[in-house]
Amino acid sequence: GAGVSQTPSNKVTEKGKYVELRCDPISGHTALYWYRQSLGQGPEFLIYFQGTGAADDSGLPNDRFFAVRPEGSVSTLKIQRTERGDSAVYLCASSLYREETQYFGPGTRLLVL
Amino acid sequence: AQTVTQSQPEMSVQEAETVTLSCTYDTSESDYYLFWYKQPPSRQMILVIRQEAYKQQNATENRFSVNFQKAAKSFSLKISDSQLGDAAMYFCAYRRRVQGGSEKLVFGKGTKLTVNP
Numbered sequence: 298g299a300g301v302s303q304t305p306s307n308k309v310t311e312k313g314k315y316v317e318l319r320c321d322p323i324s325g326h327t328a329l330y331w332y333r334q335s336l337g338q339g340p341e342f343l344i345y346f347q348g349t350g351a352a353d354d355s356g357l358p359n360d361r362f363f364a365v366r367p368e369g370s371v372s373t374l375k376i377q378r379t380e381r382g383d384s385a386v387y388l389c390a391s392s393l394y395r396e397e398t399q400y401f402g403p404g405t406r407l408l409v410l
Numbered sequence: 411a412q413t414v415t416q417s418q419p420e421m422s423v424q425e426a427e428t429v430t431l432s433c434t435y436d437t438s439e440s441d442y443y444l445f446w447y448k449q450p451p452s453r454q455m456i457l458v459i460r461q462e463a464y465k466q467q468n469a470t471e472n473r474f475s476v477n478f479q480k481a482a483k484s485f486s487l488k489i490s491d492s493q494l495g496d497a498a499m500y501f502c503a504y505r506r507r508v509q510g511g512s513e514k515l516v517f518g519k520g521t522k523l524t525v526n527p
Binding site for chain 2: 330332337338339340341342345353356386388390397398399400401402403404406
C-alpha cells in the first residue's frame with residue numbers, strides 16, 4: 298500500500314509569514330508523529346497524535362507552532378510568524394496503535410528567508 | 411531524559427567489506443526498543459533493523475546485524491558485504507516501551523557512511 302506522504306516537498310517562505318505542512322499517514326495508522334530535522338542533526342520530536350487528539354506536544358518549541366488532525370487521518374503542522382531558525386526538514390511518521398515501528402514520509406524542506 | 415549518542419560522524423568502507431557503526435544510549439528504563447534507520451539523500455527514513463530490550467538475542471536482517479549490550483547500553487550496527495546502495499546517513503534511535511500506547515523516538519546525530527567502489 299501507499300506509504301506516508303508529505304506536501305509540499307519543498308517550501309520557501311519569507312520571515313514573518315505563515316506556513317502549513319501536510320502529512321497523509323499510512324491508511325489505518327492511528328498514531329502520527331511530527332519531527333524536525335535541522336542540518337547535520339538527527340530528527341527531534343515535536344508532537345504525537347493518537348487519533349484526533351494530541352497525546353504529547355512536549356516537543357513543540359513555542360506557541361508559534363501548532364498541529365491538528367481533525368479527522369484522525371491527515372495532519373497539518375502550522376507555523377506562524379516564521380523565523381529563519383525554523384528552516385529545517387519536517388518529517389512525519391505514522392504507526393499502528395501500540396506498534397513500535399514508525400514509518401516515515403519523505404519530509405518537507407522548509408527554508409525561511 | 412533519554413539520550414542517544416553516535417560518536418562517529420563519518421565512516422567509510424570498501425565495497426564488499428564489513429563496517430560497524432557505534433551507538434550508545436542513556437536511560438533509566440528497563441523496557442524499550444532500539445532502532446537503526448537509514449536516510450539516503452532522498453530524505454526518506456528507512457527502518458533497517460530493530461531490537462527489543464527484553465530479548466537477549468541480537469537482531470539480524472540479511473546483511474545487517476546488531477550487537478546489543480544492555481548492561482553497557484550499547485547498540486552497534488554491523489553491515490556485511492557492503493554495497494554502494496548502503497551509502498547514507500544512519501541514525502540510531504531509542505523508544506521507551508509503554509503499556510497500551512505509542513511513544514516518540516529519540517535519535518542520535520547520525521553517522522554518514524560512504525561506500526567506496
